[in-house]
Amino acid sequence: MIGTRIKEVREQNGYTLTELADLANVSKSYLSNIERSLNKNPSIHFLMKIAKPLHVSIEYLLTGIDQLDTELNANGKELLDKEWKRIIEKAIIDGMNKEDFIEYINFIKFKNWEKNNKLIKTD
Numbered sequence: 001m002i003g004t005r006i007k008e009v010r011e012q013n014g015y016t017l018t019e020l021a022d023l024a025n026v027s028k029s030y031l032s033n034i035e036r037s038l039n040k041n042p043s044i045h046f047l048m049k050i051a052k053p054l055h056v057s058i059e060y061l062l063t064g065i066d067q068l069d070t071e072l073n074a075n076g077k078e079l080l081d082k083e084w085k086r087i088i089e090k091a092i093i094d095g096m097n098k099e100d101f102i103e104y105i106n107f108i109k110f111k112n113w114e115k116n117n118k119l120i121k122t123d
Contacts (some may be wrong), residue, residue, distance in 0.1 A: 007035040023053035
């Protein structure tokens with residue numbers, strides 16, 4: 001299960017096996033063995049090395065739950081899941097700033113309002 005989770009997160013981050021091994025300073029063959037569940041008990045030291053470039057906690061790699069990063073709304077639902085966080089991080093890396101994001105949100109609100117409030121044309 002840990003290996004599957006590592007592979008999922010690695011692919012979501014767009015890393016090849018070689019890239020992640022290099023970023024984490026671990027053996028590519030050992031990482032491959034973990035991902036394929038040939039070795040099911042990686043050391044905490046290995047998990048610490050892998051977690052950093054994957055931008056996840058060791059807790060997430062072990063359990064699939066990252067309680068440290070989870071913020072819940074009033075209904076107990078997660079406000080920002082990992083996919084939303086990655087989308088926002090990618091937007092920032094691509095050069096989007098807060099003002100651009102706010103402008104985009106306002107544009108979407110306007111387009112939704114426009115769609116929901118179409119005026120009936122009369123001749």
